[in-house]
Amino acid sequence: MNRKQKEAVIRAVFFSFALVSILILGLIVVSLFREGLPLFRQVSVKDFLFGMEWYPTYDPPSFGIWPLIVGSVIVTVLATLIAIPIGILTAVYIAEVAPPLLKDVFKSVIELLAGLPSVVLGFFGMVVVAPWLQDTFDLPTGLNIVNASLILALMAVPTIASISEDAIYAVPREYKEASYALGATTHETILRVVIPSALSGISTAVILGMSRAIGETMVVLMVAGGAAAIPESLFDSVRPMPASIAAEMGEAPFRSLHYQALFATGMVLFFITLAFNLVADYISNKFKEVGSGTL
Amino acid sequence: MVNQEDRIIIRTENVNFYYGEFQALTDVSMAFETNRVTALIGPSGCGKSTLLRLLNRMNDLIDGCRVEGRILFEGRNIYEPDVDPVEVRRRIGMVFQKPNPFPKSIFNNITYGPRLAGVSGKADLEALVERSLRQAVLWDEVKDILGQSAMMLSGGQQQRLCIARALAMKPDILLMDEPTSALDPISTAKIEELIEELKKTYTIIIVTHNMQQAARVSDFTGFFYLGKMIEFNVTEKIFTKPDMKQTEDYITGRFG
Numbered sequence: 183m184n185r186k187q188k189e190a191v192i193r194a195v196f197f198s199f200a201l202v203s204i205l206i207l208g209l210i211v212v213s214l215f216r217e218g219l220p221l222f223r224q225v226s227v228k229d230f231l232f233g234m235e236w237y238p239t240y241d242p243p244s245f246g247i248w249p250l251i252v253g254s255v256i257v258t259v260l261a262t263l264i265a266i267p268i269g270i271l272t273a274v275y276i277a278e279v280a281p282p283l284l285k286d287v288f289k290s291v292i293e294l295l296a297g298l299p300s301v302v303l304g305f306f307g308m309v310v311v312a313p314w315l316q317d318t319f320d321l322p323t324g325l326n327i328v329n330a331s332l333i334l335a336l337m338a339v340p341t342i343a344s345i346s347e348d349a350i351y352a353v354p355r356e357y358k359e360a361s362y363a364l365g366a367t368t369h370e371t372i373l374r375v376v377i378p379s380a381l382s383g384i385s386t387a388v389i390l391g392m393s394r395a396i397g398e399t400m401v402v403l404m405v406a407g408g409a410a411a412i413p414e415s416l417f418d419s420v421r422p423m424p425a426s427i428a429a430e431m432g433e434a435p436f437r438s439l440h441y442q443a444l445f446a447t448g449m450v451l452f453f454i455t456l457a458f459n460l461v462a463d464y465i466s467n468k469f470k471e472v473g474s475g476t477l
Numbered sequence: 478m479v480n481q482e483d484r485i486i487i488r489t490e491n492v493n494f495y496y497g498e499f500q501a502l503t504d505v506s507m508a509f510e511t512n513r514v515t516a517l518i519g520p521s522g523c524g525k526s527t528l529l530r531l532l533n534r535m536n537d538l539i540d541g542c543r544v545e546g547r548i549l550f551e552g553r554n555i556y557e558p559d560v561d562p563v564e565v566r567r568r569i570g571m572v573f574q575k576p577n578p579f580p581k582s583i584f585n586n587i588t589y590g591p592r593l594a595g596v597s598g599k600a601d602l603e604a605l606v607e608r609s610l611r612q613a614v615l616w617d618e619v620k621d622i623l624g625q626s627a628m629m630l631s632g633g634q635q636q637r638l639c640i641a642r643a644l645a646m647k648p649d650i651l652l653m654d655e656p657t658s659a660l661d662p663i664s665t666a667k668i669e670e671l672i673e674e675l676k677k678t679y680t681i682i683i684v685t686h687n688m689q690q691a692a693r694v695s696d697f698t699g700f701f702y703l704g705k706m707i708e709f710n711v712t713e714k715i716f717t718k719p720d721m722k723q724t725e726d727y728i729t730g731r732f733g
């Protein structure tokens with residue numbers, strides 16, 4: 183076999199593997215839609231998305247997922263607000279400040295955190311955070327928005343920190359030198375040159391962190407409390423979409439309305455994560471074009 | 478000594494410099510006169526940039542490097558422990574080989590340093606921007622687009638912007654590391670004219686690989702080889718009757 187043929191074979195192999203993963207993804211999406219869409223023959227899209235009541239097993243049942251959407255959004259937003267400063271500061275510290283030895287330690291810890299199974303984190307939320315919240319704030323239950331947000335933040339921090347760190351690391355050395363040569367201190371350089379230059383990467387990191395948090399199932403199933411109602415305070419329980427799907431799928435009869443409603447909820451989640459990823463992609467491409475100067 | 482003693486603004490005394498184990502400069506002693514252009518020449522890797530970066534403590538940013546000897550700026554050793562490198566860099570500006578404007582607007586590029594140094598007030602900043610850009614002969618080209626990104630300028634314009642940015646700090650000394658090596662002949666000529674103009678107000682130390690450039694713009698020239706200063710004299714002397722054979726070989730292009 184000559185070199186050309188070899189290259190052709192290798193290319194074909196890679197192509198088929200890439201094709202397989204795209205095909206499988208496509209099949210998953212198709213089956214999601216096939217099982218979910220029939221719901222809308224019985225329930226209108228508006229009643230489904232904005233209905234205030236999620237009573238799938240009542241007679242007659244109601245399939246309004248608004249409380250679930252609110253639950254998902256609120257824990258995700260809160261988790262993001264907690265994770266952004268921690269994640270970005272960690273990234274800045276690792277990329278710009280830490281001495282080489284500590285840098286490696288921190289990086290491994292972050293990787294370890296990223297690799298923790300979510301059920302372990304959920305467990306931690308249940309047996310450590312929940313009783314503490316309950317005692318400290320004198321609550322009926324510690325399984326609530328705050329708890330879920332804290333644990334989700336813990337999951338989002340490694341995503342945000344490691345992608346931000348790459349972005350900060352990629353800031354050209356020339357910018358930093360220019361800043362120092364103009365009499366800037368280290369923190370002025372970080373704040374005014376490094377972070378602004380890395381902003382597209384940092385935004386991408388934040389959005390990917392959010393999409394990780396909104397799709398996370400095990401944690402919210404274990405620590406969000408599971409109440410399918412619009413919360414009135416941060417210490418109320420909620421039932422985010424993934425938790426609802428995971429908890430109810432087992433008991434929903436095959437191809438029943440309830441079953442279809444859960445798949446439709448999956449579609450909503452799918453669109454939200456898709457939107458997050460498109461936005462992340464858009465931001466990172468948009469800033470890439472600006473690039474550095476030409477000679 | 479080549480220079481007049483009372484006109485010296487900065488001098489190095491028996492300076493050795495090490496990157497880790499590697500000794501990049503050996504026993505360099507030289508003095509730079511105020512309001513003069515001094516050129517540093519020598520083959521690649523001989524330590525010209527290293528010396529330049531020592532003069533405003535830019536080498537502090539490199540891990541594991543070490544300085545021996547003294548560098549006296551207006552009589553004071555800038556490597557004394559109580560000297561703040563930030564203060565040194567405010568008074569000794571630097572222009573790099575590759576144009577490196579910030580990805581910010583032209584206006585904000587110029588005001589970056591002065592703002593950090595405490596200049597505020599719109600009128601003051603605007604006056605400063607105009608003055609610096611005029612000094613760098615860039616004002617006419619950019620006066621209508623001050624709000625645009627500096628990244629949109631050509632390489633030659635970017636380099637003049639970087640010079641303007643350094644001048645906005647009103648430094649006493651301007652260090653230039655091969656400021657024209659990435660530029661076309663027209664931009665190069667502009668920057669050389671600019672250097673001629675700037676030396677009325679500033680002390681300039683410039684590294685260059687271009688012999689004609691050194692001969693054209695500088696008053697003094699130092700020739701370096703393998704981390705040692707081989708010869709330092711009035712530019713005319715270096716280019717017509719150098720004392721050392723090595724200098725002559727390098728200048729005439731007969732170098733190894």
Ligand SMILES: Nc1ncnc2c1ncn2[C@@H]1O[C@H](COP(=O)(O)OP(=O)(O)OP(=O)(O)O)[C@@H](O)[C@H]1O
Pocket residue numbers: 496499501519520521522523524525526527528539
């Ligand atoms: N950050 C660094 N770490 C280790 N060694 C370095 C570093 N920077 C420079 N050196 C070494 O020090 C020596 C002098 O380098 P320097 O950059 O001062 O040379 P130069 O005269 O400016 O060369 P050129 O004309 O190519 O710019 C070289 O041998 C180089 O390999």
Ligand SMILES: [Mg+2]
Pocket residue numbers: 525526527654684
């Ligand atoms: Mg150099």
